[in-house]
Amino acid sequence: MTDFLPWRAYAPKIFALAALLSLGGCIDSSQPLLTGAQPLLGNRPHIEFYVLRDGAATEPASETFAWRNGRYVPIHGTTTDIHDFTLHAFEGTDLIVQSIRAGHSTEYAVARKLADGTYLLFAIDESDADAATRDKYCGNEPGATCRVATAEAVLVFARASAAKPRSSGGLAVLMADH
Numbered sequence: 001m002t003d004f005l006p007w008r009a010y011a012p013k014i015f016a017l018a019a020l021l022s023l024g025g026c027i028d029s030s031q032p033l034l035t036g037a038q039p040l041l042g043n044r045p046h047i048e049f050y051v052l053r054d055g056a057a058t059e060p061a062s063e064t065f066a067w068r069n070g071r072y073v074p075i076h077g078t079t080t081d082i083h084d085f086t087l088h089a090f091e092g093t094d095l096i097v098q099s100i101r102a103g104h105s106t107e108y109a110v111a112r113k114l115a116d117g118t119y120l121l122f123a124i125d126e127s128d129a130d131a132a133t134r135d136k137y138c139g140n141e142p143g144a145t146c147r148v149a150t151a152e153a154v155l156v157f158a159r160a161s162a163a164k165p166r167s168s169g170g171l172a173v174l175m176a177d178h
Contacts, residue, residue, distance in 0.1 A: 037086035
């Protein structure tokens, strides 16, 4: 699959790599807050994931997803750490990844396009925002570092995280159909 629909300029824990990144200390919500997801990667994308550490891509994993009920669902791969996710256009070629796992909080990451079919993934981290923003948008729920309650809050924190230079996180590579 080399064509990702009209917005092929964007597309990736690209998705649920949030799961591979262990998003402890990052924003989450008690339920998905971003709506209107579309199958931006087609109906059955196959993605190779890597962890970027010390200047190298490590810990390879792969997953094939299917578009079902308004989200991407893992159907066959080498890891059980990747969960359902949706993608949402953000700014420029960046996407927001909304990682959804039944019985758990919803987590968020940014997928930044590096080249066609290749994306840097990094968690949306409340510490990237100033104290006033954290005070305004972070809830005080036990066990949650920064529980957000609105799509606006996700976008505000995503802008703060996207503004920081990144060289680590995860790497997602969209593979051609076999």
